[in-house]
Amino acid sequence: MEKQELLKVEGLKQYFPIKGGFLGRTVNHVKAVDDISFTIYEGETVSIVGESGCGKSTTGRAILRLEEPTEGKVEFRGVDLAGLSKRDMRKYRKDLQIIFQDPYASINPRQTVASVLTEAMDIQKVLPANERRGRAEELLETVGLLPYQADRFPHEFSGGQRQRIGIARALSVNPQLIICDEAVSALDVSIQAQVLNLLEELQDEFKLTYLFISHDLGVVRHISDRIIVMYLGKIVEIADKYSLFENPKHPYTKALLSAIPIPDPDKKKERIVLRGDVPSPIDPPSGCRFHTRCPYATEKCQVDVPELRTASSMKEGHEAACHYIEEIESGEKQPNY
Amino acid sequence: MSIQGTEDIILEVKNLQTIFKTDTGDVRAVDGVSFKLPKGKTIGIVGESGSGKSITSLSILQLLASNGKITNGEVLYKGDDLLKLTENQMRKLRGNEISMIFQEPMTSLNPVYTVGQQISEALMLHQNMSKKDAFIRSVELLQLVGIPSPDKRVKNYPFELSGGMRQRVMIAMSLACDPEILVADEPTTALDVTIQAQILELIKELQDRLGMSVIFITHDLGVVAETCDYVAVMYAGQVVEYSDIRTLFHQPKLPYTIGLLKSLPRHDIEQDKLEPIKGNVPSPHEMPVGCRFSPRCPAATDLCRTKMPQLETDENGNQVRCWIYTDEWTGEAEVDIYGETRIAKSGGAKTVLPD
Numbered sequence: 032m033e034k035q036e037l038l039k040v041e042g043l044k045q046y047f048p049i050k051g052g053f054l055g056r057t058v059n060h061v062k063a064v065d066d067i068s069f070t071i072y073e074g075e076t077v078s079i080v081g082e083s084g085c086g087k088s089t090t091g092r093a094i095l096r097l098e099e100p101t102e103g104k105v106e107f108r109g110v111d112l113a114g115l116s117k118r119d120m121r122k123y124r125k126d127l128q129i130i131f132q133d134p135y136a137s138i139n140p141r142q143t144v145a146s147v148l149t150e151a152m153d154i155q156k157v158l159p160a161n162e163r164r165g166r167a168e169e170l171l172e173t174v175g176l177l178p179y180q181a182d183r184f185p186h187e188f189s190g191g192q193r194q195r196i197g198i199a200r201a202l203s204v205n206p207q208l209i210i211c212d213e214a215v216s217a218l219d220v221s222i223q224a225q226v227l228n229l230l231e232e233l234q235d236e237f238k239l240t241y242l243f244i245s246h247d248l249g250v251v252r253h254i255s256d257r258i259i260v261m262y263l264g265k266i267v268e269i270a271d272k273y274s275l276f277e278n279p280k281h282p283y284t285k286a287l288l289s290a291i292p293i294p295d296p297d298k299k300k301e302r303i304v305l306r307g308d309v310p311s312p313i314d315p316p317s318g319c320r321f322h323t324r325c326p327y328a329t330e331k332c333q334v335d336v337p338e339l340r341t342a343s344s345m346k347e348g349h350e351a352a353c354h355y356i357e358e359i360e361s362g363e364k365q366p367n368y
Numbered sequence: 369m370s371i372q373g374t375e376d377i378i379l380e381v382k383n384l385q386t387i388f389k390t391d392t393g394d395v396r397a398v399d400g401v402s403f404k405l406p407k408g409k410t411i412g413i414v415g416e417s418g419s420g421k422s423i424t425s426l427s428i429l430q431l432l433a434s435n436g437k438i439t440n441g442e443v444l445y446k447g448d449d450l451l452k453l454t455e456n457q458m459r460k461l462r463g464n465e466i467s468m469i470f471q472e473p474m475t476s477l478n479p480v481y482t483v484g485q486q487i488s489e490a491l492m493l494h495q496n497m498s499k500k501d502a503f504i505r506s507v508e509l510l511q512l513v514g515i516p517s518p519d520k521r522v523k524n525y526p527f528e529l530s531g532g533m534r535q536r537v538m539i540a541m542s543l544a545c546d547p548e549i550l551v552a553d554e555p556t557t558a559l560d561v562t563i564q565a566q567i568l569e570l571i572k573e574l575q576d577r578l579g580m581s582v583i584f585i586t587h588d589l590g591v592v593a594e595t596c597d598y599v600a601v602m603y604a605g606q607v608v609e610y611s612d613i614r615t616l617f618h619q620p621k622l623p624y625t626i627g628l629l630k631s632l633p634r635h636d637i638e639q640d641k642l643e644p645i646k647g648n649v650p651s652p653h654e655m656p657v658g659c660r661f662s663p664r665c666p667a668a669t670d671l672c673r674t675k676m677p678q679l680e681t682d683e684n685g686n687q688v689r690c691w692i693y694t695d696e697w698t699g700e701a702e703v704d705i706y707g708e709t710r711i712a713k714s715g716g717a718k719t720v721l722p723d
């Protein structure tokens with residue numbers, strides 16, 4: 032079957048102004064997302080990973096226009112969302128839903144679960160009003176809660192249960208794409224596994240597409256088909272899951288993977304410890320943004336911005352933005368710690 | 369790796385119980401915590417949120433909120449029960465012999481003092497150093513924990529530092545007086561993984577160099593596997609399994625521990641499906657009568673639901689709190705653990721669940 036493009040992001044930039052001086056003028060910008068492009072196909076799960084401040088959540092928010100993107104295109108089924116009027120955008124809100132990290136913060140504590148769900152249906156004009164309550168109860172069952180819990184308030188639920196309510200709310204408007212922004216990060220592992228399994232079941236059942244935003248590479252390996260790695264507002268590597276974990280090419284991806292502790296005391300592996308902290312996105316390093324911490328960096332890296340490309344050792348669709356993919360692979364270039 | 373053997377035990381917690389008085393009744397936050405910390409080693413305390421990890425460490429140091437009270441147990445440090453010391457004696461011990469790094473560095477560093485002032489204060493208080501000597505030592509300590517340009521950083525306020533650097537400052541402060549035991553409560557949870565890797569390496573290196581014993585509290589099983597020699601698993605206020613690190617990961621005994629490991633999505637191997645533990649942790653106000661895990665345990669029997677199991681020690685010194693491993697578990701019970709049927713032969717503490 033042909034892969035159908037569902038969402039296509041092109042040249043997306045999100046700059047946030049920094050006000051300064053007593054006139055409150057814009058003195059600079061935080062370049063949270065700086066010219067990124069990628070495509071998501073129908074029915075797949077794409078994850079964006081990276082450390083705090085790399086721009087992964089900002090990307091999700093810009094796609095939904097929760098913040099107006101500075102530049103770039105966000106095409107959903109061929110329609111550029113970024114170019115739509117606010118009013119026309121509203122029609123697409125039901126197709127693209129988001130689930131946040133903290134389910135409590137995104138649910139009104141004074142609303143019963145039923146009214147949280149029926150309100151979402153009302154705004155998007157899903158179903159006639161008299162069928163919504165029944166649908167709400169159905170949705171609760173779908174996410175593993177009980178229909179009678181519809182009249183309870185959010186505080187009467189545990190963290191994992193509240194996350195299920197967040198999922199039910201997203202599902203209530205029959206979306207096509209769900210953006211999960213650290214949706215399972217705050218949950219304990221035993222509960223996190225329940226919610227991950229639920230998300231997978233729902234994907235099969237409702238043919239959903241997920242954009243999964245997470246800093247947890249274990250979760251990401253489990254849930255994704257393809258993975259995007261970001262560093263300081265840029266994409267440094269895109270690959271199918273297997274290639275990314277078994278054949279990473281960008282030095283940052285390698286360092287990131289090697290930094291994650293493995294829950295097996297007999298598996299000790301080479302750790303690449305990066306120097307220093309992530310630089311500020313206000314004044315990001317020139318050339319390759321990773322050059323200040325990269326063990327392979329040269330003068331060229333300080334000047335030339337590397338483009339995403341597929342070297343001959345990489346599978347189709349696997350791209351990395353590094354000048355020295357081949358030289359690092361062949362051992363011609365050695366790390367300098 | 370025997371725990372009972374010849375190793376020198378520097379700290380032993382026995383049957384600790386800590387209760388908080390609240391408007392809605394008593395919360396038994398810690399209710400049956402026992403473990404041993406061999407000298408120079410690291411013990412991990414793992415468990416999910418609310419299982420009582422932090423309260424255990426705060427109880428050891430007697431730093432509980434005013435509504436909290438230790439109602440039972442012993443905390444033996446080099447053989448003496450800390451719970452019998454006066455507040456004055458405890459104050460001398462804290463930060464000096466036993467020191468602590470907290471979960472959130474920002475809340476435990478004082479925002480209105482510079483980093484140098486805060487480290488110096490500990491040195492002047494515990495080591496009777498002069499102000500000048502304390503300042504020099506502060507710079508040395510910042511250097512020791514890998515802070516670049518320590519002579520400049522010593523004059524910074526906490527907000528001027530990144531998260532990773534703040535955590536390094538916390539570690540520098542906790543090391544100021546050469547403690548025998550370092551209690552680290554989720555010292556890397558708020559940090560990015562590449563920074564976490566730096567901090568874990570630092571703690572390990574300092575431990576080797578200074579010969580400290582470490583209590584490492586975390587909910588991250590990867591961090592445990594990487595840093596600890598022994599582990600105590602907590603569930604609902606109790607230690608439910610205690611063993612050396614390799615046994616815990618390769619031959620976990622407790623259905624709860626097995627479930628935790630099966631729930632964990634891993635980045636280093638392909639897994640087909642996660643096997644979650646059903647249900648939720650019990651509310652601290654409504655603890656199950658018998659085994660606290662029994663409402664969620666796939667192997668639970670009527671015995672489990674009515675009587676609380678005790679921590680039983682096996683021939684290696686490892687411990688587990690589960691009826692399966694006792695003489696009361698009669699006959700050959702079929703235990704259905706997460707979709708696989710295993711036969712637990714009654715062999716008391718020697719029972720093994722075959723794979």
Ligand SMILES: Nc1ncnc2c1ncn2[C@@H]1O[C@H](COP(=O)(O)OP(=O)(O)OP(=O)(O)O)[C@@H](O)[C@H]1O
Nearest residue numbers: 388395397416417418419420421422423424433652
């Ligand atoms: N001052 C207090 N008053 C009442 N209950 C308290 C107080 N402090 C802690 N508790 C309760 O004690 C129990 C254990 O809490 P503790 O902070 O030790 O958990 P934890 O295992 O450290 O969790 P986390 O992983 O979230 O840090 C919880 O039920 C908590 O709500």
Ligand code: SF4
Nearest residue numbers: 659662665672690691
């Ligand atoms: S005592 Fe019973 S309920 Fe508790 S963990 Fe063991 S088998 Fe499960």
Ligand SMILES: [Mg+2]
Nearest residue numbers: 421422423471
């Ligand atoms: Mg805690």
